[in-house]
Amino acid sequence: xxxxxxxxxxxxxxxxxxxxxxxxxxQASGSPNESLIIYSNSVSDGRGxxxxxEAAAAGFxxxxxxxxxxDVMNRLTAEKNxxxxxxxxxxxxxxxxxLKAQNVLEPYSPAWAGEVDGSxxxxxxxxxxxxxxxxxxxxxxxxxxxxxxxxxQDWTDLWTKDQFKGKYEVQTSLGGATTQMVLxxxxxxxxDPSGELGVSAEGWNQVKAYFANGNRAVxxxxxxxxxxxxxxxxxxxxxxxxxxxxxxYGIQTEAAKPSIGVPFAVQQVGLVKGTKxxxxxxxxxxxxxxxxxxxxxxxxxxTAPVNSKAAAAADAQAIEQTAxxxxxxxxxTLVGKNIDKWVEKxxxxxxxx
Numbered sequence: 001x002x003x004x005x006x007x008x009x010x011x012x013x014x015x016x017x018x019x020x021x022x023x024x025x026x027q028a029s030g031s032p033n034e035s036l037i038i039y040s041n042s043v044s045d046g047r048g049x050x051x052x053x054e055a056a057a058a059g060f061x062x063x064x065x066x067x068x069x070x071d072v073m074n075r076l077t078a079e080k081n082x083x084x085x086x087x088x089x090x091x092x093x094x095x096x097x098x099l100k101a102q103n104v105l106e107p108y109s110p111a112w113a114g115e116v117d118g119s120x121x122x123x124x125x126x127x128x129x130x131x132x133x134x135x136x137x138x139x140x141x142x143x144x145x146x147x148x149x150x151x152x153q154d155w156t157d158l159w160t161k162d163q164f165k166g167k168y169e170v171q172t173s174l175g176g177a178t179t180q181m182v183l184x185x186x187x188x189x190x191x192d193p194s195g196e197l198g199v200s201a202e203g204w205n206q207v208k209a210y211f212a213n214g215n216r217a218v219x220x221x222x223x224x225x226x227x228x229x230x231x232x233x234x235x236x237x238x239x240x241x242x243x244x245x246x247x248x249y250g251i252q253t254e255a256a257k258p259s260i261g262v263p264f265a266v267q268q269v270g271l272v273k274g275t276k277x278x279x280x281x282x283x284x285x286x287x288x289x290x291x292x293x294x295x296x297x298x299x300x301x302x303t304a305p306v307n308s309k310a311a312a313a314a315d316a317q318a319i320e321q322t323a324x325x326x327x328x329x330x331x332x333t334l335v336g337k338n339i340d341k342w343v344e345k346x347x348x349x350x351x352x353x
Contacts, residue, residue, distance in 0.1 A: 035061040036277060036284055039076060041069040041177050042090025042267060045244045047301055054293070060284050069095055069177025070343070076272065080104045086281040089131065089269035089288070092177055093121070094184075094336045096128040096268045106273040111286040115307045120266050128270035130306045131289050132297075135325040136181040136263045137255040139242055140234040141227040152234055154258035155186055159209040169223050169235035170214030172351055174343045177265065182236050183342060185263040186210065188330040197338045197345065204345075211350040224249040238265065239322060243302035261328030266306070 043051065048064045055062050065085065067075065073095045076088060080102060088099075099105050105127040113129065120130035138155050144167075145151040152158055158168045171179045190203025215232045217223070223235040224245040237245070242253060269289060275281055287293060291309035298305050298314035304322035305314050 034277065035063040036086045036281055037063050037065065037084055039065045039067065039072045039085040039088045040090040041067060041072050045241065045301070050300055054296070055284070055287070058287050060280070060287070068173070068175040070175035070180060073098055076104050077102045080273070083272050083274040085272045086275040086277050087269065087284060088272060090177075090267050092181070092265040092267060094180075094332060094339065095177065096122070096270060097336050099270070100125060100127050104273055106271045106275075106278070108271045108282055108285065110282075110289050112289050112291065112307060112309075115291060115309045116289075117306060120306055121268055128268040129289060130266050131269050131294060132267040132303045133306050133322060134238050134240065134265050134267065134303065135255075135322060136178055136185065136265055137237055137239065137242065137325070138234060139237045139253045139255050142252045142254050144227075144230070144233040148254065151254065151256070153256055154260070155182070155210070155256075156206065158234065159206070159213040164234070165213040166215055167233045168214055169217050169226065169232045170211050171217050171236070173217075174347060178236055178238055180339055180343065181263040181265055183207070183346070184330055184335045184339065185328055187342060188328070188335065189260065191331055191334055197341050198334050199338075199342075207346065208350050211346065222249070224251060224253075227251060227253070239304075239318065240302045243318075255325075257325060259326075261326035263330060264325075264327050
């Protein structure tokens with residue numbers, strides 16, 4: 001009898017260990033000693049490491065899931081009935097509107113809500129809030145062109161002028177937020193309610209030519225590495241990425257400033273619905289979006305914060321350079337409704353082979 005009790009106890013103990021091991025991170029008890037799980041497309045280039053260190057000093061333990069913007073959105077949506085993440089940040093309005101529609105986010109007004117322009121975030125449900133505004137640009141290697149006038153002045157130059165064909169990078173993985181913003185900037189010029197997926201036939205011809213005449217990205221190799229080796233001369237980039245990569249690769253680049261403007265990504269932060277660590281997650285959001293932290297983030301990573309109180313202590317050059325770009329007029333409702341289908345069409349029709 002005693003041996004049966006011992007065996008039963010051992011089996012129950014093993015079962016308990018198995019249950020604990022199989023419990024998703026987001027389903028933990030919510031103890032203050034547990035890490036917050038954060039899904040983001042904005043923790044590369046050392047940002048995640050810096051944020052972990054700064055957050056630790058403020059009493060937070062962070063674990064990141066680093067994915068492209070579209071992939072973050074898809075994962076959050078897939079997990080909405082059994083959430084793993086506690087907080088998500090870095091995605092733009094289009095993605096956050098989709099998350100809101102899918103009932104993935106929990107309404108929360110952070111302590112700094114009155115310090116930002118609410119129209120840049122969720123105007124009706126208070127489910128996501130803006131932190132950074134950033135232009136999405138066409139950059140080129142200055143060394144590749146004798147004068148600025150000889151360089152591409154707009155995206156359309158790349159596939160309509162022979163001197164640029166084959167010398168600009170195009171992405172083959174379309175799940176990233178930056179890539180999808182570029183596509184929105186191109187296709188948005190050809191909006192047509194009667195066209196396929198809201199785009200005219202001319203618009204689809206332009207995108208087809210964009211991919212057909214581009215130099216496909218190499219997996220694991222950065223655009224700036226390829227520009228330094230003269231494999232390509234131009235490609236897509238965001239402002240903070242331009243600044244960090246120029247230092248990393250030792251090359252000078254310039255951004256085209258099309259008369260039509262460029263897409264702007266306004267990065268957002270939101271609380272994931274169903275998190276077991278809601279109070280800690282809210283405190284983190286209060287801390288992360290605060291003027292002090294956003295000013296430090298700006299100085300470290302060359303960003304333009306939308307927190308009005310952060311501007312005075314932020315990187316003045318980042319704010320000035322952001323202001324140099326005209327904001328392209330894009331129908332974001334059209335983009336939000338169709339971006340997934342646009343990506344699917346491009347992958348099936350223009351990227352095969």
